[in-house]
Amino acid sequence: MRVAVPSDEGFDGNAVPFEKAKSFAIAEVGPDGIKEIKVLKPEENMGDELKKEGVELVLAPEVSKEITLRLARMGMTVLTGFSGKVKDVMMTALKSTVRDSLKAGLTMAKIGKKMVDRRF
Numbered sequence: 001m002r003v004a005v006p007s008d009e010g011f012d013g014n015a016v017p018f019e020k021a022k023s024f025a026i027a028e029v030g031p032d033g034i035k036e037i038k039v040l041k042p043e044e045n046m047g048d049e050l051k052k053e054g055v056e057l058v059l060a061p062e063v064s065k066e067i068t069l070r071l072a073r074m075g076m077t078v079l080t081g082f083s084g085k086v087k088d089v090m091m092t093a094l095k096s097t098v099r100d101s102l103k104a105g106l107t108m109a110k111i112g113k114k115m116v117d118r119r120f
Helices: 046-052 065-073 086-092 096-104
Strands: 002-007 023-030 033-040 057-060 077-080 108-111 114-117
Touching: 002 086, 023 046, 023 086, 033 046, 033 086, 046 065, 057 086, 065 077
Parallel strands: 002 057, 057 077
Antiparallel strands: 002 023, 023 033, 108 114
16 A cells, blocks of 8 residues: 655654645555655645555645545545654554554544544
8 A cells, every 4th residue: 555644854754734744755555564665745736646656545643624535536545643753654554443444444433542534
């Protein structure tokens, strides 16, 4: 699964709200860990760039409803409430809570103490 995290300093930085990102860390996350790391600088049509990169999941502290809906229409799932180092947020994608929520197709997934919207 290709995962994107908005960041203040690429893969070595911290996760930041989507709209405040200085870059987007993108990685292939799978059973063997994190591979194929790439960092993109934000562009006017960032959703299109993420789509071109094959991103399926965006993990961020915050994403506006407008952007969440736009990304969802493009086939991406957006989960919020993730903070800290980008590497740690990426590792969260390996945890069963996120995988199980996506597989089950739930509209609401409880991740830690934070409830997040998942829109299609």
